[in-house]
Amino acid sequence: MDIRIENLTKTYGNLNAVDHMNLRINDGELVGLLGPSGCGKSTTLFMLSGLTTPTEGKIFFGDKDVTSIPPEDREIGLVFQNYALYPHMTVEDNITFPLINRGVKKAQAREEALEIAKVVKIDQYMNRKPSELSGGQQQRVAIARALVKKPQVLLLDEPLSNLDAKLRVATREEIRRIQQEVKITTIFVTHDQEEAMSISDRIAVMKEGVLQQYEVPQTMYLNPANEFVANFLGTPEINNIEVDVKDGVITAGDAVLRTGAKLADGHYHAGIRPESFYVDENGISFAVDNLRMTGRDLLLFTKLGQTVVRVLVHSYMHVAEGDVIKASVREGHILVFDSSEKLIGRF
Amino acid sequence: MSQNRKVGNIIATILKYAVLIFGAVFTILPFVWMISSSLKTPTELVQIPPSLFPETPQWSNYQEAWKAAPFARYFVNTLIVTFCTTCGVLVTTVLSAFAFSRLNFPGKKTVFSLFLATLMIPGEMLIITNYETIINLKWIDSYKAMIIPWISSAFYIYLLTRFFMQVPESLYLAAKVDKCSDFKYMIKIMVPMNKQAIFSIAILNIISSWNAFLWPLLVTNSQEMRVLSNGLVRFQTEAGSSTELIMAASCMLVMPIIIIYLFLRKYIIEGVTRSGLKG
Structure with missing residues (x-):
């Protein structure tokens, strides 16, 4: 599903959290929203999900204007930074939850849950509670829960920030693999430039609500649009x-x-x-x-x-x-x- | 060094247990005294020095106490009132705590502050105004009068609101994306996640409702509407009180609560320690 963002703006009081942003994301691409904290990347993601209402501007999924469509009808899967798994439910109940709420029969939901659990490789933990899983496994459950309803767009808010350094590298590869396997347009938010460059098809760098550059990682690294992008990308720093x-x-x-x-x-x-x-x-x-x-x-x-x-x-x-x-x-x-x-x- | 620490640990443990035993004795002694008094003869009861255990347990005290008042009727009444108020409290508490913690509506903060402010009104004041209301509604001597004024509690609402507020907002947002309505979210996520707190509220309310004395006494007139605690007064006559019978009746009164407590002990302790409040 193509995504088009037109003049997207979100104002909190006098502050423009996101300022007239324009972006086009092609079908099946993995796009990283990158920037320092408070740059409006998460706000952009939440506007895409429908949980935050834009002050101005439009969002299109394909040709459809989804700006005023509520999150549950947008066909999106959303993964939160803290995974937001329901702690009292088993992994299976967590994954089937979105299906059951949509009126899918229990047996059918369980079947579909198992299918997606196999993709993210957590099918052997279906009867565990989230607290009995490691951080990386919890995150895969969250991804499975987001994907089980077969959304058109997958949105990930800081998917790796709660993991330790070693797991982070493995998990980002895992996200890339799942994304390629399911072939889903994916947008993820991160403040880690290495993370963004390593798995994204394209990166959108933001600063103070303004989109600085939207490019393929290599091109962006070699041809930063401005000093901010040049400084933000690369370790050790430029x-x-x-x-x-x-x-x-x-x-x-x-x-x-x-x-x-x-x-x-x-x-x-x-x-x-x-x-x-x-x-x-x-x-x-x-x-x-x-x-x-x-x-x-x-x-x-x-x-x-x-x-x-x-x-x-x-x-x-x-x-x-x-x-x-x-x-x-x-x-x-x-x-x-x-x-x-x-x-x-x-x- | 390690030897010293070991000795220190042992001393600390001994001190800890000494304090605990001291506290336990103070809590348990009245209970023991109640049970033993309920099995004594009137002479044994006033004998100096008092004996801790009766010479021959007078089980007949229980029979006599049971016959002295229509306790079966009182028991049913108490059960009805306790059950209804507790159900009412749970429904109103869960609903309002959810509204205060998760929903946005105009005047939310003001309403919440007003709820909290009512905690500062002494219970005796409430009794007077509530009594007048009951009179005006012509509810005197009915279950309604004993139940309705107690089906909501600002304190429990405050307590549960704090618990609900600790649930991260992202769970709510995730449920929203998963097409879960507010009500369903409350029932399927919030309530099971906070079941310890809800159990604590239930048990605290059961205890206070079971032990309520003044209000049921005020709003009921007829023998058929009295509750257990009122029945105890029966033994106080002009000729003096038959303490052994009061004690026997008291034992019967507290027994159900103790049984409930033993069953729900785990939840209460978890709930109370998590809330950092004493029951």
Whole structure:
């Protein structure tokens, strides 16, 4: 089911929780709504579910305007951050609950529940209570309950935030697998950029209620629309550097970062990702102030002018505190922003 | 070090049990005294020093007490009143607690505050106004008079509202998406999730209704409408009171409550500890 959001706005008092948002989601896509807390991503999700009424704007599922349709008739499955399982009911009763409420016969409901339980791999726990399951299993029950009524759209609110780090990675793969298997248009909310990038077909980044960029993860990572998106995506965080441009030469302090850039003279904000540096005999000299071993990589803390710069190198490189390394920035990896923080070019 | 801690633990345990035993003796002693008095002869009862156990248990006291008043009738009356008020209390409490905790309606906060404010009105004041109302309604000497004024309690509503408020809102929203009506949500989710609290309210109400004395005495005149607790007065005559018979009747009066308590003990303890309130 295609989803179209037009000028969607939600106002609480003077605050625009969501501000004139436009979005198109294709059938069968998995879309991540990403942003810091309070950016309006959950509000958007709850407006899609129908639990929150928009102040302005329209939501279409396919060609149908669903803006004023109540949640129970929207054909959506919703999974809450705390799973919202009914604690006094067994897993089976939890999953059949939406069917029974829709007048499905008990035997039929149980059959359908078992079918979906097999998809999410919880069929062996049907007689347990939610409290007897692990967090990851509880979440699968919640997903099964959302999917059992065969909705057109699956909505997940921070589906991974209640899980520990290891389970989180496994579960996000699981969500992707279930989504692909059921072939359902899915929207999930997260504040974790890695989570969003790893499983989404496309990501919508929001800030203060405004949609910043809506893109395929890789494109967004390499071509962030503005400084906020550039800063929000990627670990370790991107380096924010002040640069000067004169006659096509980009400099930061005394260091020359690039020559021959087609950019008007002036002062700019620039962003360089830590992994955009490569070791180069003819490059800029960096004094290593500090370093962190992360496993695959070695994160060096150095200075470019007065600014602290993080440089990522392979962990097999021999560096120690106080060493000087020479490095350059990969072609096209200097992101230059204008005064309104918009990306104006990659050099 | 560990030796010291072990000794400390033992001392702590001993102290703990000493305090508990002390408390238990204080609670149990009146009961024991009641039971033993109910089996004594009048002479034994006033003998100095008093004996803890009767020489020969006078079981005939029970027969005599039972015959002294129409206790069977009282028992049925008490049962009817207790059953009806408890059912009424449960229905009104669950409905209003649900409304206060989950529904939105204009003036919700004001109404809730008014409910709470009624808790500060002393019971004696209520008795006077309620009595006048009953008179005006011409309900005197009827079950209605004993039941209707007690089918709702601001305190229980407040208590259950707090319990209901602890249920996360997401359950309600999830149920909504699952096409569950408000009423169905209340019956299928809220009530079973809070059954301990509801059991506690039921048992507290059963106890207070069973033991109610003043109100039934005020609003009934005829022998047929009296309840058990009123029956105890029967033994107080101008010639003095027959304490052994009062005690025998009291034993019969509290027995059903003790039995109910033993059966529902688990729920009460859980409910009361979870609410952090004493019954």
